[in-house]
Amino acid sequence: MPAQDSSTHGxxxxxxxxxxxxxxxxxxxxxxVQALDDVSFSIHRGEVHVILGENGAxxxxxxxxxSGALQPDSxxxxxxxxxxxxxxxxxxxxxxxxxxYQELSLVPWLSxxxxxxxxxxxxxxxxxxxxxxxxxxxxEVFTTLGLSLDPKALAGDLGMAEQQLVEISxxxxxxxxxxxxxxxxxxxxxxxxxxxxxxxxxxxxxGVGILYIxxxxxxxxxxADRITVMRDGKSVYSGVAGALSLPELIARMVGRPIGNHxxxxxxxxxxxxxxxKDSVSGEKGLAFSLRQGEVVGLAGLVxxxxxxxxxxxxxxxxxxxxxxxxxxxxxxxxxxxQGRDLGMGMVPENRKEHxxxxxxxxxxxxxxxxxxxxxxxxxxxxxxQSAVSAEYIGKLSIKCPSDSVDISTLSGGNxxxxxxxKWLAREGKIIILDEPTRGIDVGAKLEMYQQMNALCxxxxxxxxxxxxxxxxxxxxxxxxxxxxxxxVATLDKREASQEKxxxxxxxxxxxxxxxxxxxxx
Amino acid sequence: MKMLLxxxxxxxxxxxxxxGVLFVITLAMSLANKSFLTVPNxxxxxxxxxxxxxxxxxxxFIIITAGIDLSVGSLVALSSCVAMIIIEATGSSLxxxxxxxxxxxxxxxxxxxxxxxxxxPPFIVTLAGLTIYRGIALIITGGTPIIRFxxxxxxxxxxxxLGIPVPVIIMIIVVIFMHFLLTRTAFGTHVYSVGGNEExxxxxxxxxxRVKFQVYVMGGMLTALAGMVLMGRLSSAQPNTGEGxxxxxxxxxxxxxxxxxxxxxxxxxxxxxxxIIGILNNGFNLMAVDAHxxxxxxxxxxxxxxxxxxxxxxxxx
Numbered sequence: 001m002p003a004q005d006s007s008t009h010g011x012x013x014x015x016x017x018x019x020x021x022x023x024x025x026x027x028x029x030x031x032x033v034q035a036l037d038d039v040s041f042s043i044h045r046g047e048v049h050v051i052l053g054e055n056g057a058x059x060x061x062x063x064x065x066x067s068g069a070l071q072p073d074s075x076x077x078x079x080x081x082x083x084x085x086x087x088x089x090x091x092x093x094x095x096x097x098x099x100x101y102q103e104l105s106l107v108p109w110l111s112x113x114x115x116x117x118x119x120x121x122x123x124x125x126x127x128x129x130x131x132x133x134x135x136x137x138x139x140e141v142f143t144t145l146g147l148s149l150d151p152k153a154l155a156g157d158l159g160m161a162e163q164q165l166v167e168i169s170x171x172x173x174x175x176x177x178x179x180x181x182x183x184x185x186x187x188x189x190x191x192x193x194x195x196x197x198x199x200x201x202x203x204x205x206x207g208v209g210i211l212y213i214x215x216x217x218x219x220x221x222x223x224a225d226r227i228t229v230m231r232d233g234k235s236v237y238s239g240v241a242g243a244l245s246l247p248e249l250i251a252r253m254v255g256r257p258i259g260n261h262x263x264x265x266x267x268x269x270x271x272x273x274x275x276x277k278d279s280v281s282g283e284k285g286l287a288f289s290l291r292q293g294e295v296v297g298l299a300g301l302v303x304x305x306x307x308x309x310x311x312x313x314x315x316x317x318x319x320x321x322x323x324x325x326x327x328x329x330x331x332x333x334x335x336x337x338q339g340r341d342l343g344m345g346m347v348p349e350n351r352k353e354h355x356x357x358x359x360x361x362x363x364x365x366x367x368x369x370x371x372x373x374x375x376x377x378x379x380x381x382x383x384x385q386s387a388v389s390a391e392y393i394g395k396l397s398i399k400c401p402s403d404s405v406d407i408s409t410l411s412g413g414n415x416x417x418x419x420x421x422k423w424l425a426r427e428g429k430i431i432i433l434d435e436p437t438r439g440i441d442v443g444a445k446l447e448m449y450q451q452m453n454a455l456c457x458x459x460x461x462x463x464x465x466x467x468x469x470x471x472x473x474x475x476x477x478x479x480x481x482x483x484x485x486x487x488v489a490t491l492d493k494r495e496a497s498q499e500k501x502x503x504x505x506x507x508x509x510x511x512x513x514x515x516x517x518x519x520x521x
Numbered sequence: 522m523k524m525l526l527x528x529x530x531x532x533x534x535x536x537x538x539x540x541g542v543l544f545v546i547t548l549a550m551s552l553a554n555k556s557f558l559t560v561p562n563x564x565x566x567x568x569x570x571x572x573x574x575x576x577x578x579x580x581x582f583i584i585i586t587a588g589i590d591l592s593v594g595s596l597v598a599l600s601s602c603v604a605m606i607i608i609e610a611t612g613s614s615l616x617x618x619x620x621x622x623x624x625x626x627x628x629x630x631x632x633x634x635x636x637x638x639x640x641x642p643p644f645i646v647t648l649a650g651l652t653i654y655r656g657i658a659l660i661i662t663g664g665t666p667i668i669r670f671x672x673x674x675x676x677x678x679x680x681x682x683l684g685i686p687v688p689v690i691i692m693i694i695v696v697i698f699m700h701f702l703l704t705r706t707a708f709g710t711h712v713y714s715v716g717g718n719e720e721x722x723x724x725x726x727x728x729x730x731r732v733k734f735q736v737y738v739m740g741g742m743l744t745a746l747a748g749m750v751l752m753g754r755l756s757s758a759q760p761n762t763g764e765g766x767x768x769x770x771x772x773x774x775x776x777x778x779x780x781x782x783x784x785x786x787x788x789x790x791x792x793x794x795x796x797i798i799g800i801l802n803n804g805f806n807l808m809a810v811d812a813h814x815x816x817x818x819x820x821x822x823x824x825x826x827x828x829x830x831x832x833x834x835x836x837x838x
Contacts, residue, residue: 314724316723316724335723335726336723336724336725336726337726337727337728339726340725340726341726346724348724353718353720353721354720354721354724355721355724356718356721357713357714357717357718357721357722357784358717358718358784359717359784359785360713360714360717360784364710364713364714367710368710368714368722368725368727369725369726371707371710371711372707374707375706375707378706378707378708379705379706379707380705380706380707380710382705422725426726
């Protein structure tokens with residue numbers, strides 16, 4: 001049932017959604033999480049509507065629903081006041097909606113012109129595609145948009161920004177009336193961003209409505225006509241750009257009360273476990289350090305290089321130039337095996353692809369790191385193996401019918417605990433937790449936090465990477481903020497606030513100090 | 522879709538998968554032909570499947586790591602030709618057999634090195650191996666078979682112990698050993714892990730490259746062992762032998778429930794798969810089915826068996 005009450009959501013919702021693309025009371029749930037909860041807003045022709053929100057706020061789900069990739073549980077989508085149903089991406093395309101995702105979808109070994117007309121070759125010729133005609137057609141499109149792209153170039157040879165422009169041209173040439181863009185500037189340089197923004201202006205003038213998803217706060221004011229802020233699947237603010245200042249918007253983005261969801265215990269830090277620099281700044285840069293009993297958080301936007309840095313430390317992507325000291329001794333980590341033998345363990349961000357061995361038992365997944373300890377002459381002592389597995393299933397209270405069931409049948413939280421268990425079984429001292437609570441429910445999150453406390457009491461050190469800012473702030477003893485691969489700030493628990501972290505993370509705090517406050521808050 | 526089978530049988534099938542198919546085929550064959558279910562004929566079937574089973578045991582490990590080995594047929598020829606040349610030259614069967622098996626290991630190492638450390642897909646590496654090993658076998662023999670009617674090697678193919686043919690004894694030892702290796706050792710666990718999730722295995726500190734290398738070496742050695750048995754049985758080494766063995770072995774492993782995607786599979790399943798193919802061959806021969814028709818029927822039965830397995834597994838899930 002579509003919920004009709006949308007009058008609480010500021011100015012846009014009170015306007016009658018007559019012209020443009022609107023959603024009314026859209027909800028969408030996934031197992032364990034309500035991704036969208038009664039969201040309403042509209043995109044008008046010739047305007048840029050920016051959606052702001054932290055990771056997990058529901059932005060991407062919304063985009064997928066509008067592009068026909070996902071179906072809402074309830075709610076309506078209206079095009080010029082008439083309800084439409086977007087069952088497939090094809091239907092969305094028919095309705096004049098085009099989505100451009102962060103990962104671009106050009107075929108790299110085809111020419112730009114081929115990509116532009118992919119699936120619509122009939123526009124060029126019935127059977128034979130004259131490449132001359134193809135190029136001419138492509139040139140027409142580019143001229144309309146004022147672009148100078150070579151139709152004959154291979155798509156794969158173009159830079160990210162140019163590829164993005166080809167995608168935009170494709171959407172435009174399909175006479176898309178609404179273009180949805182997901183983090184379009186994530187991998188672009190400053191100049192490329194300017195180019196992209198220029199083209200967005202052109203599209204606006206041509207009457208195209210643009211939905212622009214981003215969490216790069218610094219750039220949104222340059223293009224936004226209206227701004228909607230989402231948090232926890234709800235639209236919490238919607239209004240004309242400029243009505244609220246950046247700090248006010250940030251406050252709405254993160255404005256979740258931090259209560260005792262985070263049972264952080266503080267332990268007097270022990271010996272120094274790890275010291276390392278980032279791989280960009282070299283010797284001058286800020287040094288990262290971790291002591292026993294500490295949780296050190298890494299804050300930063302997606303793409304800031306936190307995971308990349310952690311993977312280098314652990315040896316997953318070895319970097320010979322990285323200076324790493326473990327317990328005071330300079331070491332080189334050339335493989336995860338060496339990382340493991342230095343007492344490190346990593347619970348990776350992408351649990352399914354990097355953490356779990358799906359199809360194998362819980363026992364197998366927990367003891368996989370210690371097969372050498374469990375076997376003599378290569379033969380596994382199965383009694384000890386079961387004992388170890390049982391010990392950690394008990395210790396972390398991993399809920400499973402037996403340790404012989406396929407790990408992928410467990411809930412997300414329990415899978416995560418099993419991935420952690422394999423490093424505890426290896427007696428790891430330095431535990432890297434990369435987004436440890438992503439996609440798991442509130443109860444499982446709490447258990448994960450308690451586990452972190454327990455590890456600290458045992459004298460282990462934890463590196464916590466999380467895009468959930470309240471979690472990061474509450475569970476860390478100290479924080480490092482990363483921006484473009486560099487540590488730009490280190491903050492004590494007392495001085496760290498969400499606003500401050502976001503400032504540094506979006507490069508604003510950094511630029512403040514470097515460019516005399518030209519982009520200050 | 523409505524259930525195709527009565528629920529009891531269906532449950533049995535989904536639990537034992539290909540074992541059920543084997544059971545049904547055995548039942549059908551024994552009903553169709555009186556001489557099928559006799560001790561001499563069953564011993565005969567066991568001897569016929571032994572060579573394929575030995576090769577398939579190694580192939581099972583390779584496929585569990587999400588790999589494939591297309592070179593086994595050529596390697597059967599190469600290893601037996603090298604072994605026979607040594608036997609002809611020195612008169613020592615033992616020396617010939619050991620050398621033959623080492624050649625198998627070397628060829629496996631060649632395959633494995635390219636797969637594990639050069640990152641070339643196993644399909645391509647072993648496709649190259651398929652022609653290279655065949656070529657070498659033809660070069661060193663000048664393209665003609667080497668026939669020899671004396672020597673200890675003959676007992677590998679023709680001898681028997683307590684009434685059990687030696688090839689069958691070798692097969693049983695290989696199956697038990699490989700089963701143990703897969704289920705009871707750290708190596709076996711690593712084989713499953715690498716096939717189940719290579720990146721997660723690497724991030725858990727497993728030397729993924731070494732595991733892959735090892736399964737190809739082992740596969741090569743077992744293939745060569747099968748070559749020795751074949752050489753004993755035929756009293757000769759033939760550079761053209763073993764063509765199509767790779768397809769039989771892959772079909773066997775798949776029939777045994779091992780996933781081509783890696784991570785899943787058992788040696789017992791492979792043994793069952795080998796017997797499914799062996800019994801089909803034997804039964805068709807007993808019934809004097811035309812050989813060309815046999816090919817078609819075999820292919821259809823393999824497809825149906827795998828379809829049934831899928832269907833039952835999906836229903837279970």
